[in-house]
Amino acid sequence: MKLLVTAASTVALLFGSAALFAQDKPGDAKKGEETFEQCKVCHNADSTEKKMGPGLKGLFTHEKMANDKKPTEENVLAKINEGGNGMPAYNEMLSDDEKKDLLAYLKTL
Numbered sequence: 001m002k003l004l005v006t007a008a009s010t011v012a013l014l015f016g017s018a019a020l021f022a023q024d025k026p027g028d029a030k031k032g033e034e035t036f037e038q039c040k041v042c043h044n045a046d047s048t049e050k051k052m053g054p055g056l057k058g059l060f061t062h063e064k065m066a067n068d069k070k071p072t073e074e075n076v077l078a079k080i081n082e083g084g085n086g087m088p089a090y091n092e093m094l095s096d097d098e099k100k101d102l103l104a105y106l107k108t109l
Contacts, residue, residue, distance in 0.1 A: 032105025035098050045109055057109050
């Protein structure tokens with residue numbers, strides 16, 4: 001019985017560690033570019049010219065975003081998740097991995 005509990009605890013620890021390790025995995029910019037396809041309706045990737053939403057070229061080098069916040073990974077992710085000013089919230093529409101990939105792509109613009 002004791003061996004079974006120890007084995008079960010070890011398996012749970014391994015799976016928990018794997019989940020934490022996966023969270024630290026960097027995004028894939030190439031996959032993020034594919035995810036960005038749905039954003040192109042409103043955002044330019046190759047210029048700062050506004051469509052329905054702001055152009056995103058050089059986003060992470062800008063002093064501030066349209067919402068006056070500094071374009072940090074945390075603030076950009078919050079905007080993706082929460083939306084606002086006509087932008088839909090993507091919190092439930094994109095997986096965590098898709099969001100990481102999208103952030104990685106946005107950093108390449």
